[in-house]
Amino acid sequence: MKIASDSQRFALFREEAKSAWLELIQGNRPLICTGMSTCGMSAEAANSKKAMEEELREKGIDARSMNVGCLGLCYAEPLVYIKIPGKPMICYGNITPEIAPNFINEVFATGKTSTTSATFTTYAVSAASSRSGSSSEFLRERCLGTLDLPEMEKMDSLEDPALPSIWEHPMIKPQIRIALRNCGIIDPECVEHYIARGGYTALEKALGMPPEKVIEEVKASGLRGRGGAGFPTGMKWEFCRRSPGNEKYLICNADEGDPGAFMDRSILEGDPHAVIEGMLIAAHAMGSTEGFIYCRAEYPLALKRLDIALQQARDLGLLGENILGTGMNFDVSIKDGAGAFVCGEETALMASIEGRRGMPRARPPFPANAGLWGKPTNINNVETLSNLSSIINQGGNWYSKFGIGRSRGTKTLSLAGSVRRAGLIEVPLGMTLREVIYGIGGGIPGDKACKAILTGGPSGGCLPAEFLDLPVDYESLMEKGSIMGSGSMIVVDEDTCIVDTARFFLSFTQSESCGKCTPCRIGTRQMLSALEKICQGRGETTDIARLEKLANTVRSGSLCGLGAGAPNPVLTTLKYFRREYDAHILEKRCPSMVCKDLIRYYIDEQKCHGCGLCKDSCPVGAISGEKKAAHVIDGNACIKCGACLDACPDKFKAVAKGAAQCVY
Amino acid sequence: MKNKAAKEATEDEVQEILKGFPSGKGATIPLLQKVQAENGYISAEAVREVADFLELPESEVYGIATFYSEFKLIKPGRHHIKICMGTSCYLGGGKELLDHLSRELEILPGRTTEDGEFSLETVACLGCCSKSPVMSVDGRIFGGVSLSSADNILAHLD
Numbered sequence: 001m002k003i004a005s006d007s008q009r010f011a012l013f014r015e016e017a018k019s020a021w022l023e024l025i026q027g028n029r030p031l032i033c034t035g036m037s038t039c040g041m042s043a044e045a046a047n048s049k050k051a052m053e054e055e056l057r058e059k060g061i062d063a064r065s066m067n068v069g070c071l072g073l074c075y076a077e078p079l080v081y082i083k084i085p086g087k088p089m090i091c092y093g094n095i096t097p098e099i100a101p102n103f104i105n106e107v108f109a110t111g112k113t114s115t116t117s118a119t120f121t122t123y124a125v126s127a128a129s130s131r132s133g134s135s136s137e138f139l140r141e142r143c144l145g146t147l148d149l150p151e152m153e154k155m156d157s158l159e160d161p162a163l164p165s166i167w168e169h170p171m172i173k174p175q176i177r178i179a180l181r182n183c184g185i186i187d188p189e190c191v192e193h194y195i196a197r198g199g200y201t202a203l204e205k206a207l208g209m210p211p212e213k214v215i216e217e218v219k220a221s222g223l224r225g226r227g228g229a230g231f232p233t234g235m236k237w238e239f240c241r242r243s244p245g246n247e248k249y250l251i252c253n254a255d256e257g258d259p260g261a262f263m264d265r266s267i268l269e270g271d272p273h274a275v276i277e278g279m280l281i282a283a284h285a286m287g288s289t290e291g292f293i294y295c296r297a298e299y300p301l302a303l304k305r306l307d308i309a310l311q312q313a314r315d316l317g318l319l320g321e322n323i324l325g326t327g328m329n330f331d332v333s334i335k336d337g338a339g340a341f342v343c344g345e346e347t348a349l350m351a352s353i354e355g356r357r358g359m360p361r362a363r364p365p366f367p368a369n370a371g372l373w374g375k376p377t378n379i380n381n382v383e384t385l386s387n388l389s390s391i392i393n394q395g396g397n398w399y400s401k402f403g404i405g406r407s408r409g410t411k412t413l414s415l416a417g418s419v420r421r422a423g424l425i426e427v428p429l430g431m432t433l434r435e436v437i438y439g440i441g442g443g444i445p446g447d448k449a450c451k452a453i454l455t456g457g458p459s460g461g462c463l464p465a466e467f468l469d470l471p472v473d474y475e476s477l478m479e480k481g482s483i484m485g486s487g488s489m490i491v492v493d494e495d496t497c498i499v500d501t502a503r504f505f506l507s508f509t510q511s512e513s514c515g516k517c518t519p520c521r522i523g524t525r526q527m528l529s530a531l532e533k534i535c536q537g538r539g540e541t542t543d544i545a546r547l548e549k550l551a552n553t554v555r556s557g558s559l560c561g562l563g564a565g566a567p568n569p570v571l572t573t574l575k576y577f578r579r580e581y582d583a584h585i586l587e588k589r590c591p592s593m594v595c596k597d598l599i600r601y602y603i604d605e606q607k608c609h610g611c612g613l614c615k616d617s618c619p620v621g622a623i624s625g626e627k628k629a630a631h632v633i634d635g636n637a638c639i640k641c642g643a644c645l646d647a648c649p650d651k652f653k654a655v656a657k658g659a660a661q662c663v664y
Numbered sequence: 665m666k667n668k669a670a671k672e673a674t675e676d677e678v679q680e681i682l683k684g685f686p687s688g689k690g691a692t693i694p695l696l697q698k699v700q701a702e703n704g705y706i707s708a709e710a711v712r713e714v715a716d717f718l719e720l721p722e723s724e725v726y727g728i729a730t731f732y733s734e735f736k737l738i739k740p741g742r743h744h745i746k747i748c749m750g751t752s753c754y755l756g757g758g759k760e761l762l763d764h765l766s767r768e769l770e771i772l773p774g775r776t777t778e779d780g781e782f783s784l785e786t787v788a789c790l791g792c793c794s795k796s797p798v799m800s801v802d803g804r805i806f807g808g809v810s811l812s813s814a815d816n817i818l819a820h821l822d
Contacts, residue, residue, distance in 0.1 A: 042792040042807035074794035259750035262791035297697075297734050298787055300803065338693055338732030341788060355690035357731040414793055416752040422794030454751060490751050490793070504754050508788070514731075617812070619767055641767070642760045646811045 006317055006325035007204070013316065014195050021196035026152055028085045030063040030108075032056075035079035035184060037070040037269040038301050039262070039423075044097050045078035051100035052080070061108055069270020071184025073144065073171055074423035079184070081147050082107050088146040088155040091166050095142065106138050135159060145169050149185065151197070171421045171440050176402055176410045179226075179263075179386040180426045183270030188305050191312040194273040200318060202389035206281045207326045211241060214285040218388070220396030222408025227253055227344065227381030228456070228485045228561065230407075230474045236378060239368035240286045243376035248288040251372065251379040252279055252332075253349060254295035254302070257341035258457035259508060260488035263412040264382040266424050268295065268302035271386065272309035276332065278385030280318065281392055283330045286378055291332040294349055297339060306334055341458075341512035345560040346371075346379045348514065359514045360560035381486070383412055404430025407473035415441050417490035418448065427472070434468040437491055448493040452577070456485030458505040458512075459565025461572035462498060481572045483565065497594035498577040499584050502569045503531040509566035519557030523550050524566050531570070536597040537660075539585035548574065593657040596640045600660045603644075605630035607654035614644035614655055630654075692718060692728050696735060705736040733788070741776045741783035743821050748798040750789030756796030757810075762786060764811045765818075782818075 024031060034040070034049040049065070056063050071079055076093025080103070083089040095103050135143065145166030148154070156162070166172060177183075186193035194200075206214050219234030240248060252275060256264040268275060279291050295303055310332055313319040321329045335353050342348045343358040350372045352358035371377025387409065391399045400408040407429040413436065416422045420442035427436060433453055437443065444450050450465045455472075461482025463470065470476050474484050492501065510524040527550050530543050551567030558564050574581065583589045590598040603614070603623075608630040615623040615631055622638045625631030631654075633644065648655040692714065699710045706729050715722040729735045747753075747762045762784075766772060769782050776783040792798045795807025799814065806817055 038790065038805060039792045039795060039807075042790075042795045042798055042805040074792075077795070256791065257788060259754075259789035260752055260793055261789070262793055265791040298790060336694075336697060337734075338697065339734035339788070340732050352693065353690065355692040355694075355728070357728055416793035416796070417755060457751065488751070488793075490755070492755060496755055501751075501755070504751070508749075512788075619764075641763060642757075643764065643811055646760075 006322070010200075010204075010316065010324055014200075017192035017196040020192055022151065024064065024066070025083060025089065025149070026085075030061065030085065031066060031081075031083040031089075032063050033066045033068045033081040033083075033089075035070055035077060036067040037266060038299070039070055039074045039266075040077045040079065041301075043077035047097035048078045048080065048095050048100045051097045052095075052104050055101040055104040059104070059108065061104075066187050067189070068185060069183045069188050070266045070424060071166075072175075072180065072266070072424040072426075073169075073421070075421045076144060079144075084108075086155075088148055088163075089152070090163065091144045091147045092139070092142045093144045102138070103142070106136050135163075147185075170442065171423065171425070174431070174435060174440055175426050176428050177426050178390045178399070178410050179267060179274070179383050179412055180424070181271075181390065182274060183266055183424075186271065188270050188272055189308050191273060191309065191316065194271065198393070199273055199389070200277055202392035203277050203280050203284075203318070204324065206284055206392050207324065207328065211285045211287065214281065214392065215241065217396040218285070218391060221387075221391045221399035222396075222403065222406070223384065223387060223391060223399065224407070224474065225381055226383035226387075226411065226487070228258075228459070228483065230484060233380065233384055236368065236380075237282065237285050239366065240288075240376050240378040243369050245376050246287075247290075247375045248286055249372045249375055249377040250279060250283050250286065250288040250291040251349065251353070251377060252291065252293040252385055253344065253346075253379050253381045254293055254299075255337045255343050255349060256296060256299070256382075256486065257344050257512075258459075258486045258488055260414065260416060260454070260457050260490050261486040262414045263424055263487055265299050265302050267382050267386050267412075268299065269305055272302075272305050273313070274386040274389065275306075275382055276309055276313050276319070278380075278388035279332060280323070280330060281388045282378065282380060282385065284328060288378070289329050289331075291330060292335050292353060292372075293332060294335045294337055294343070294353060296337040303334065303336065310334070340514070341508070342514045342560065342562050345562060348560065349379065350377065357514070359516045360562075362559055383487075402428040404428075404471055404473050405475055407475065411472070411484065411487055413472070413487045413489045415489050415491070417454070418444050418450075418493040418496070419491045420445050429473045430471045432469050432471050433463070436472060436489065437468070441491065444491065444493050448495070450491060451494050451496060452492050452498060452501075454490040454492065454501070454569075455488070456483035456565075456568070457488045458508045459483060459561060459568055460485045460488075461568045462501065462576065463572065464576040481568065481575060483568065495592055495594070497535075497590050497592040498573050498580045499531065500535055500590075500592075500594050502573045503528065503535055505569040506531055506566070509562060513562065513566070517558045517560075517563055519554045520563030520566065523554035523557070524563075526550055527554070527567070527570060534581065534584045535590075535595045537584065537588040537595070539581075541585060543585065544574065544578075544581060589659055593659075598660050599640065599657050600635055601633055601638055601640060601642070601644060602635075602656060602658055603631050603633055604654050604656055605632075607652055609652055609654070611649065611652070613647040613649065617643040617647035619643060692720070692725060693732070696725070696729055700735060705739045707737075707739075736785075738774070738776055738783075739780070741781050743782050743802055743818075745782060745784045745818075746787045746790070746800040747773070747784070748790045748792070748796070748800075749786040750791075750793055750796075750798075752793035753789075753796040753798050758797040761797050761799065761809060761811065761814055765814060768815065768818075 080095040081091045145164045147166045223233045224230040340358045343352045345360045348358040348360040367377040410426050412426045453463045506528040510528045513520045515521045555567045593599050610628040622634045645655045715725040
């Protein structure tokens, strides 16, 4: 008997995976998918899943259950998709554990249920038609749309009016999902799903191409490092390829330390094989035989799913020796980061893998020439890598069609803060901030005004609302003093104090400064203490000039991006929000009522019903008052913790914040 | 007193961890991570033994253990609380939450209560920015936590 070659065996596996996938998503058993990434878990998705499964068991409904990653509609977590035979897959949001049993009841309607799938199909269809195909109000309210995939049969939902497609949802429609193509669709712990949806075809294609040609394709795509620096990926690969030596390392940077960014986590949790395939393509292009994924320990679920994915890839002969019979050798191991923001910087990251304190060093030599253990090394970010298979499959020119100017392709953005629809999105570069925040994000809750947009995290900047029409691309953001960074985008409204925000960022960079460069180590501390002073109402007019001077010294006198970027939040807020600094310094007033030393809590006696909840919540006993009579806060005893504000029922809203009457 | 558990954990797993490192030096962080996984924290004795094992100065191992925020040098409580201090959580009330729990538990962030029941720390970002403020208790993540719901979560731990 002829022994099938590795590639033939893999082709067979793909065919089997495809039919298993199709059977799963449109077979004759109902399918229930739950969004089980960390954001879903924080909304108790695991409990929702349990409650749904219990209800199904009780009802005797034989349904399959599947975990998926994050679709990006984090504001509507927990997300659940239901596929009933004969009907399209429907995506529902906010399926909390409390409503999960009722939800299952509604979905499977009333009447007799059957345990066998064959009769169930007939039942489902007849049930649907007997109810004129319309869902209950309960389901309509929670329905986000039908989740149709290209490989699925087109199906009418039998609903009247017809359910919209999830791809027409205002949060999803403007997106171009390349890096996130599988997130929230496949089971991340199931390699068959990835392969069924075209996974590893790009690897097969790349392995048939000379490495130089692969690099050419990536150069043509215009792809730039998505971790923050934005260096052209193809060029970086070329440096490493040309560097002499047989031993070359490839590192995937998954040390997503930027507070406010969660795209790497979502990709690793939702589609880990996309990253592994990207690494394989990069390894082929550069001639690397060993790879590392440096992932932060704060992402246990991502680490677990990566570990599973790596083992699956090894079992399929996609990692290890003689990959797919082509003679290529490459394997990947995971390095748990131990928690240091500075390790996002390439040279610090390598120092950490080598087992030392993660401190950056001067360049040159660049990692492409002398990196990990002195060998040529290439470092790419998670998102950069997960774009590669699409670039190889569809061509660099296809990818470069998206974007603007020198910023080609798409970028994932983690949209959070004061925005109606927070979540993870992927948009073509060049989309304006307004389209992102008001179009995709749905604007600011409570119709408050957008005050500023924080882009690029603690090394980024704070852009005022007047720049809402600024395109989101590397160059435009930098021109205004901010950066793209890893793509975190936090919207703040009028209730956020800009000076306090700058102080927060500085406190982060100050504590994360590795201490190697004096301007960063001491400069950030001095800047932080100046900002603290201002927030406490002890600021002096000379502090502004001092902050500016310090900022410029820190920026120019630091080796790495942490120090160079640390002053950005201060410089941009000074430039665009000078009035807020002045209010703190000259008037000893915090216009947003945030800075504790400049505010006081009081109870509006007209509104207070004397329910006593605030009194019970006060940790220092500063509130007095008889039942059903207006309460009073003793300003001298109050520690301004905000517990009373939290406790006061929304229907009264009697506790309020006002300007403190203290004068320093 | 010699920390026997740490020593045993180190010796058993050291060979496995050392594999794949060109020199023994790269093993410091994975070794410390193993010790912490076994013991819950890194004691002064553990630092000494890891240093002995790797033939490194104790100061260097201590330097590494204090550089990375993951390493705990104080024994954590039976329940470990992490408050997310990412930008979104900070702006969404994470600081108030931290201050509240710090006051309720009568410990500063980074410390453990005297009875060893609770420890409290901050974390740079848990990556659930759309659910702010977020806290994790014994690895379980809670989103949209108010001061009163935090009390409720802690009251219902075993």
